[in-house]
Amino acid sequence: MPIDQLASANPPHANRAIVEPAIDLSRVGRLLFTVAVAALYVFLLAPLLIVIYASFSPDQANTYDISRASLRWYRAFLDSDSFVSAFKFSVMLALIASVLATVIGFVTAYGIVRFLGKKREIGRSLAMLPMMVPHILISLSLLLLLTQLPIPEMAALVIGHVLICLPFTIAGITASLEGVDADVEAAAYTLGASRWVVLREVTLPLVAPGVLSALIFAFIISFGDVYIALFLSGPGMTTLPIEIFSYIQWESSPVIAAITTVQIVMIVLFGLLIERLVGLRTAMRL
């Protein structure tokens, strides 16, 4: 990246320390604003917290009696073949899809950042294509393709998940690559290193946190997806969200709360890991 472009990426006014509150409301106004923000946080988190709470329920009816908390629904989850196999299947699918999306994402991001020059913005926008079409359209089209071509259903599911993960991995890794000082690579070239050696010894170690967080992010997206799997799941290939969806269409049981709690804990841990690696905001940058 040329030096002048680097400079414009960080304009001098990006220093946020001097931001003044734009609405310098009276004390009452400020209080109201704080209350509104607090209420919004309650709104955002209540449905998740209630699920965690309900998962320790002692009986079927979600009695909110914490003194009789029990782990029976976690045992029920582990004893249920359909949920355990759906969980395993989702983990496997998410692993395959996220690794593929990260590898293709890295290759693409490297191509965009290092070789597209002025056409970089066009390349970046085109890479976002799967995000701009509704996901149901992607999965229905793949389902139609399945009926016409001899593609295994599993492959269609993997391709669908790779497609919805790619915009995120490409965006994340592009951001990481742009953060690599071009002069460091130039120095390595000057010292006689080949392109491959520079990539392996200089660039890759520098963007490793970004690549790893893209991988985790893709895993989360694949694991939580319902719209691709809704049309492409088949017998023996049901993802966890689809298994839960078909179950709660008919009945509600705290066993679902237990499974979702496991999922929430897993995702919060992954999220904290991304935060440690590159910061969630960078990983989310699109």
Added chain:
Amino acid sequence: MTQEKGHRSAPFAAALLAPVSILYLVFLIVPIGYFLAVSFLKYSPERLYLPELTTDNYRRLLSDGYYRQIIYDTFRISAIVTLFSLIFGYTLAYFLSRMKSAWRGILMFLIIAPLMTGVIVRTYGWIVLLGSDGLVNRLLIGLGLVSSPIGLLNTEPTVIVALVHIMLPYMVFPIFSSLVSQDPHLVPAASTLGARPLRTFFEVTLPLSRSGIVMGSALVFTLTAGSIVTPELLGGRNVTMLGQTIYQLILSTFNWPLGAAVAAILVVCQFSVISLYFRKMRRAY
């Protein structure tokens, strides 16, 4: 230096960009084109479609009152959800953009975390909250406001509340980005020139964040209009959106041509609403 080196190696660039191009072409662009083309073919009970061109599918959708109602409802619900997400999302984004403490990272994480759990988890959360033995009904009974549980599920307001909850994070981040990239000297400058805080907000801060507003709204509108799972689980028989109609037509009645036509209408309406919105926003300032 690398930049110059790059320009000399077009074949290398092509090799790097080939996998993604092939993937998008073969598994995204061509299949979607094929799927949308099926909407102009005739329905057949035995096969996917009959290879005969027709506009019957569209004519049926646009003349049948049942389908027209669903199209109208889908876009009405999407507009309401977008509006509420915008108001709430702006509040949160404004709050986050103006705070300086170390808490900002944690508070941002609390907005992203629900997003990462996926649609099913969050929809299920609302079932637990609003079910007949859910927390809200227990509170209402405990406070003596009602004597027996009221039916909160299977209503349109519940679907809207849950969709706002699901879409809110998508609104917060684009607006947040547009707020933090504003020149922080503008607000003090406006107040030096005598503008009152509210006026500064409406004449400086708000207009300058319109790119975030447009991005967030477009994203929320598109995602809401295409939702299936949330209206299906929380709306029951009382709420039907286009996504559910496509799901039923293709997976239950195997009517691919009509399902494809519904999908095409969904996409065309989404894009026209969004482009209209973009144009309006550009003209407004």
